Amino acid sequence: MVELKFDGDGFLTNPEIWSEEVAKQIAQEDGIDMSDQHWAVVRIIRSNYEEKGNAPMIRTICKETGLKLKDIYELFPLGPARGACRIAGLPKPDGCV
Amino acid sequence: MEKLTKKQIDDAVRLLKMPPDSKLVTHLNACVHCGLCGESCMYYKTMRDNRFIPARKVELVSSLYRRYCTLTGKIAPFLVNAKELDEGTVKEMVDMLFGACTMCGRCVKHCSIGVDISYVVHFGRRMLAAMGLVPDTLQATVNAALDTGNNMGIPVGDFVDTIEWLEEELIDEYGENARIPLNEKEKKVLYTLNPREPKFFPLSISAMATIFYAAKESWTISTNMYDVTNYGIFNGDNAQAGQIAKRLHDEMYNMQSKLLVLGECGHGSRVNRWEGPNYLKHPYDFEVATVVELINSYIRNGKIKLDKNRNQELVTIHDPCNLVRNGGLLSEIRFAVKNSVANFVEMNPCGTDNFCCGGGGGQLAMSEYNERRLKIGEIKAEQIRATGAKIVATPCHNCVDQLSQLNHTYKLGVKIKTIAELTADALVFDEENED
Numbered sequence: 001m002v003e004l005k006f007d008g009d010g011f012l013t014n015p016e017i018w019s020e021e022v023a024k025q026i027a028q029e030d031g032i033d034m035s036d037q038h039w040a041v042v043r044i045i046r047s048n049y050e051e052k053g054n055a056p057m058i059r060t061i062c063k064e065t066g067l068k069l070k071d072i073y074e075l076f077p078l079g080p081a082r083g084a085c086r087i088a089g090l091p092k093p094d095g096c097v
Numbered sequence: 098m099e100k101l102t103k104k105q106i107d108d109a110v111r112l113l114k115m116p117p118d119s120k121l122v123t124h125l126n127a128c129v130h131c132g133l134c135g136e137s138c139m140y141y142k143t144m145r146d147n148r149f150i151p152a153r154k155v156e157l158v159s160s161l162y163r164r165y166c167t168l169t170g171k172i173a174p175f176l177v178n179a180k181e182l183d184e185g186t187v188k189e190m191v192d193m194l195f196g197a198c199t200m201c202g203r204c205v206k207h208c209s210i211g212v213d214i215s216y217v218v219h220f221g222r223r224m225l226a227a228m229g230l231v232p233d234t235l236q237a238t239v240n241a242a243l244d245t246g247n248n249m250g251i252p253v254g255d256f257v258d259t260i261e262w263l264e265e266e267l268i269d270e271y272g273e274n275a276r277i278p279l280n281e282k283e284k285k286v287l288y289t290l291n292p293r294e295p296k297f298f299p300l301s302i303s304a305m306a307t308i309f310y311a312a313k314e315s316w317t318i319s320t321n322m323y324d325v326t327n328y329g330i331f332n333g334d335n336a337q338a339g340q341i342a343k344r345l346h347d348e349m350y351n352m353q354s355k356l357l358v359l360g361e362c363g364h365g366s367r368v369n370r371w372e373g374p375n376y377l378k379h380p381y382d383f384e385v386a387t388v389v390e391l392i393n394s395y396i397r398n399g400k401i402k403l404d405k406n407r408n409q410e411l412v413t414i415h416d417p418c419n420l421v422r423n424g425g426l427l428s429e430i431r432f433a434v435k436n437s438v439a440n441f442v443e444m445n446p447c448g449t450d451n452f453c454c455g456g457g458g459g460q461l462a463m464s465e466y467n468e469r470r471l472k473i474g475e476i477k478a479e480q481i482r483a484t485g486a487k488i489v490a491t492p493c494h495n496c497v498d499q500l501s502q503l504n505h506t507y508k509l510g511v512k513i514k515t516i517a518e519l520t521a522d523a524l525v526f527d528e529e530n531e532d
Contacts, residue, residue, distance in 0.1 A: 008467035030505075054250065058297050059259040069300065078505050080297040081497075094238040094360075095249040096293045096326065096495040097459055 010084075013090040018089030020045070026087045030078060038075055038087075040065045045080075045088040055085045055093050098184045105228040106182050108163045112224055118140035120213070121220055125159040128212045137207035139473035140451060151214045154193050158221045159162040161186070185357055187230060194221040195232055196466040197447050199473075200331075201418040201453035222333030229333045238462045239328045242341050247324040251369050259268040259295045267310070271526075275310040277302070278317045280352075286316035286391070287354035289345065291362045291494040299493075301361065304521035308392060311524050312400040316358075322348040325365035330372060331459030332481075338368065339376035345369055349383050356384045358391050361408035361515045363417035363457070363493035367424060387420065389492050393432050403523040407470055410512075412519070413486035413499060415444070415477070415492035416451040426492075433516050437473055437523040442484045452476050454491075456499025471506055473502045474499060478507035492516045 004022060005013040007044050010029070012018060023042055034042075044064045048056035058080055058086060076083030080095035116122065130152050130203035135141045140149035147153060161522060164179035180186050200215040208214065231239075247256075267275040278284065288309075294302050309316050318447050322344050329338025332402040349357055359366045368376075370385045395401040414434055420426045427448045435441055444451065455474035460466060477500070481489055489500055489511050500513045 008464040010467075011464070012114075037109075055296075057251070057255045057259050057295065058299060059262050060257070062262075079501060081293075082498075082502060092234075092464055093249060093296070094462065096291055096298045096498050097249075097297065 007092060009086075009092050011086050012089045013091070015049070015089050015091055021086050023087060026089075030083065030087070032076070032083075032087070035075075037065070037067065037071070041067070041075060041084050042088045043070060045084055045090065049088065049090050055090055074084065098188050101182070101184055101187065101228070103202070107180060108227040112159075112220075112227055113162055113165055114387055114445035116220070120216070122162070124212050125155065125162050125260070127210055128155045128159065130156070133209055133319070134204035134207055134214060137204045138203075139203075139455060139476050140469065143473050144469075145468065146188075149192060149197055154198060154221070155212065155214055155217045157186070157190050157193060158217050161224075164190045168506075169259045174244055182516060185219040185229065187225070189218075190225055191230055193231070194218050194225065195459070195463065197234065197451045197469065198258060199418070200456065201457050202422050203418070203450070203453065205294065206422065206449060219330075219333060222331070224333070226333035230333070231429070232463050233466050235328065235332050235459045235462045238459075239332050239334070239337055239341075242326070242328065243307060243337060244400055245336060246322060246344070248328060249291040249296050250324050251292055251296055251459050254321075256295055260302070261297060263299055263306070265274055267303060267306055271307070271310060275306065277306045279320055281317040284327070285354065286314055286317045286356050286358050287349055287352050288316050288318050288321050288323075288358050288388075288506050289362055289365070290318070290361045291310050291326055291365065291478065292324055293361070293494055296349040298494075298497075301515045301517055304515070304517040307521045308395070308401060308517060311465060311526060312395045317352060317354070319348050321351065325360045325362045325369065327365060327368040328459060329370050330364055330487055331462075336374060338372070342368060342373040342376045346373065346377060346381060349381075350374065354383070356386060357381075357390075359385065359387050361388055361492040361494055363419035363424075363495060367419040371424070372387075381435070387424075387426065387492070389420075389426060389429050389433050392516065392520055393429055396433070396436050396526060401520075402525040402527065403520065404525045405435075405439045405523055406438055407523045408488075409440065410438075410484060410487040410518055411440045411442055412438040412488045412490050413442050413444050413481065413484040414419075414447065415454060415489050415491040415496055416479075416497050417491060418453050418457055421451065422449045430492060430516065437519045438488075438490075442486055444480045444484055452480060454496040454499040455503070456495055461495060461498055470499070471502065475507065476504045478503045478509060481509055481511060482507070486511060488514055488519070490514050490516055490519055
């Protein structure tokens with residue numbers, strides 16, 4: 001198994017080794033049991049990252065998954081950045097998050 | 098740490114030899130190492146390591162001042178405890194001045210002789226910035242702002258798409274006059290945002306747009322420059338801070354607006370309202386106000402009507418350091434909250450003696466100090482728990498993020514809201530507003 005490396009904030013420092021197994025492991029740390037809705041959000045974030053190199057806007061996440069804003073905050077109590085992006089194996093976004 | 102070059106040392110020493118005025122020297126010389134500041138500092142209180150005592154942080158800078166700027170320090174440094182600017186000194190400075198200070202200024206209030214410790218810490222950061230030693234994580238946020246115009250690197254198209262989406266939902270709820278006007282010139286108010294709002298947490302934008310609609314305000318947001326943040330105050334590079342501040346300043350002329358309204362952001366308000374003219378070396382000839390003051394003017398002038406009974410849950414306030422201890426908005430924040438909620442309780446201590454959330458000073462950007470940030474945040478978490486409040490209101494998105502993480506880490510079970518969100522929930526519309 002490849003060693004997972006995290007920064008001080010718990011974001012993967014080697015995002016390229018991310019897999020759905022890794023996602024489950026990170027989710028567990030946050031006390032999240034991954035449902036289909038969790039996966040839908042995480043997969044959108046991951047594919048946006050692989051395509052464009054950054055996290056998608058919350059707007060894109062809502063549009064692509066059909067979920068409402070409040071659903072996303074409920075699914076990921078730590079929010080889209082520290083919650084969902086971390087599980088999707090992204091590096092920590094810049095700014096006040 | 099790599100060996101320091103002569104140029105790095107010269108650049109840092111030049112700053113020490115040429116401070117903008119005599120304030121630095123006065124404050125460096127005034128500290129008598131009484132240590133009273135220790136008990137005021139979240140780092141020292143939670144970790145009990147003498148390195149964290151604020152006076153020790155002052156000493157890091159003053160020992161260099163004595164070494165390079167006093168005769169005795171140059172000839173016989175050991176007599177006056179003067180230190181060489183070497184790799185060891187610099188490593189300690191990075192760790193203490195960047196990694197162990199939120200620049201909250203609580204120690205300044207508790208200092209028996211009023212040494213402006215956070216000013217000295219900022220000066221130390223300026224020396225480190227001159228040597229190119231800003232932590233990469235913090236510099237990345239400044240670079241994003243410099244390179245893209247906002248600190249999260251949001252492309253204009255994505256921003257517009259997000260605002261249009263929010264506007265559609267607003268129009269669905271309140272009718273076609275409930276707009277979020279983009280790039281409209283000659284409006285009275287130019288409104289600004291923290292980029293984390295459009296990127297991840299847009300409810301506060303909708304809340305403020307609802308308040309603007311209720312107040313029938315003439316306002317706009319510029320897609321060219323809407324970022325209220327300026328991490329240049331944290332990385333110690335005043336030239337970069339000035340560059341970012343100038344963009345917002347210039348955008349006021351571009352949009353021909355009269356009033357620059359600073360979104361709910363502690364350091365952003367401080368930079369653009371109080372530091373900006375110093376960076377740019379001239380006064381601003383337009384009005385600048387924080388959004389809390391603007392909301393209060395609507396309440397006072399009867400432009401909006403609120404029914405505080407619509408917010409029944411017990412609310413407490415977290416005072417952002419840059420807005421209250423360092424900005425004087427103590428009563429303004431309470432006026433807005435007490436007009437918007439039915440049940441309110443103060444934290445202890447609060448106001449100008451309040452503890453920082455733990456995420457100030459650029460700490461949220463610096464992952465390497467995450468463990469310390471969450472550790473010092475325990476003080477704030479226990480303060481919140483002791484109030485029994487269900488909602489923590491705070492007019493700063495940086496504080497909101499740290500408080501949200503504390504909420505999760507320390508299992509507080511509260512909601513964190515901005516002032517605009519609470520006020521918007523209490524709005525009462527008269528018939529005129531409804532289409």
